[in-house]
Amino acid sequence: MKRVFVIALVLLCTISLLGFAGGQQEAVEGEEAQEEAKVYTFKYAHTQSGEHPRSESMEYFKEQLEKLSDGRIEVELFFGGTMGNEAEVVDMVKTGNIQGMRGGSWQKANPKYFIYALPFMFEDPYQAGRAMDSEIGDQINAGALDNGLYVPACGVAGGARQITNNVRPIKSIEDLKGLKIRTPPIGVIVRSFKAFGANPQEVPYTETYMALKTGVVDGQENPFSNIYDMKFFEPQKYLSVVNWEVHPDPLFVNPGWYKNLPDDLKSIFDLVSKDAMRNSNNIWLGSESDFLRKMEDQIAVNTVPKENLKGFIEAGQEVYQYYVDEGFFTWDEINQVRQAAGLAPLN
Numbered sequence: 001m002k003r004v005f006v007i008a009l010v011l012l013c014t015i016s017l018l019g020f021a022g023g024q025q026e027a028v029e030g031e032e033a034q035e036e037a038k039v040y041t042f043k044y045a046h047t048q049s050g051e052h053p054r055s056e057s058m059e060y061f062k063e064q065l066e067k068l069s070d071g072r073i074e075v076e077l078f079f080g081g082t083m084g085n086e087a088e089v090v091d092m093v094k095t096g097n098i099q100g101m102r103g104g105s106w107q108k109a110n111p112k113y114f115i116y117a118l119p120f121m122f123e124d125p126y127q128a129g130r131a132m133d134s135e136i137g138d139q140i141n142a143g144a145l146d147n148g149l150y151v152p153a154c155g156v157a158g159g160a161r162q163i164t165n166n167v168r169p170i171k172s173i174e175d176l177k178g179l180k181i182r183t184p185p186i187g188v189i190v191r192s193f194k195a196f197g198a199n200p201q202e203v204p205y206t207e208t209y210m211a212l213k214t215g216v217v218d219g220q221e222n223p224f225s226n227i228y229d230m231k232f233f234e235p236q237k238y239l240s241v242v243n244w245e246v247h248p249d250p251l252f253v254n255p256g257w258y259k260n261l262p263d264d265l266k267s268i269f270d271l272v273s274k275d276a277m278r279n280s281n282n283i284w285l286g287s288e289s290d291f292l293r294k295m296e297d298q299i300a301v302n303t304v305p306k307e308n309l310k311g312f313i314e315a316g317q318e319v320y321q322y323y324v325d326e327g328f329f330t331w332d333e334i335n336q337v338r339q340a341a342g343l344a345p346l347n
Helices: 002-037 053-068 086-095 111-117 125-132 135-147 187-195 205-213 224-229 255-259 263-295 306-325 331-341
Strands: 040-045 073-078 154-156 162-165 180-183 199-202 219-222 238-241 248-250 300-303
Touching (some): 040 053, 053 073, 053 263, 073 263, 111 135, 125 135, 125 263, 125 331, 135 154, 154 263, 162 224, 187 199, 219 224, 224 263
Parallel strands (some): 040 073, 180 199, 180 219
Antiparallel strands (some): 154 248, 162 238
C-alpha cells in the first residue's frame, strides 16, 4: 500500500512539474510574441525644409527602416524647424522628448567632431565622407555616448562651405578683414573666422536670413544647398567660392530609446542608419552644383584663385594648433582622419 502511495506521489509531482514547465514556456513564448508585436516610434526632427537633401535622405531612412523592421519601428519626421532650433532639438533628443535629429550643434555630442571641420582639412567633401565612414570615424561616433547621445552613423553636411556677403567679393583673405560674418555657435568656425580677420557673429540658423536682411551681419558661410534652401542669397550681393571647410552630419539618437530595442531591431536600425547616411552623401553632394546654378543669375559669383587660398590655409594653422594644445585631439588623430580620407599627413 505504501509503495502504491509513493508511486502516486511521484507521478503527481512529475505532472505538476511538467505543468509548471509548460506554463513557463507558454509565458516566455507569450512575452516573445508581445515583444515582436510591440511598435517602437522614432520621432525625428531637423531645421531644413522638406525639399532639402537632408530631408530627402531621411524619407529614405523612414522607408527602409519601416520596411526592414516589418513595421515594428515607425518613423515620424518633422522638418523646417517645427520642433525648435538646432540647439533645442539636440536637448530634446537627450531628454527623450524626441528620438533623433541631424544638424548643427554636433560639438555637443563629441568635441572630437571638430576634427572634421578644421579649415582646409579636406580637398573635397567626398574625402570627408570616406573618413567619417571609417574606423576612426566610428571611434569618434562612439565618444558621443559620454555626452548622452548615440550616433550609429555620420555623413557630410552638404558640400564644401562658401561665403556670401554684402560688402565686396572675397578674392583673398584680406577681403574678409573686419566683415561681420554670421557663424553657427561652433567654436572651430568662430576661431577660423577670427584667424581669417573677420568679425564672427553667432546667430541661430533659423534667424540668419533676417540678420542678413536687416544688416545685423554683413555675410554668412554655408554650402550651396543651405544658401539656396534658406534663401540666404536674396539679401546678399556676393557669393565667393572658397571651399574652406566641411561639416560632419551625425545622426543623433536617444540612447535610452535605442537600448530598449530588441537586439534584432538594434541591428536593423544600425544597418539602415549607415545606409541612409551614405545615401545622404550621394544625394547631398551630388546636388550641390545644381544649387549653385539656381543662384548664379541672382547673385554675383566668384571663385577664390588657388594661389590666394594659401593665405587662408596659413592663417588656419593656428586653429589646428589650438585644438591640439587644448587636448581635443592629437596630430596623430588628425593624420588618421586624413589617411582614412586618402590624404597625406600634415605634421
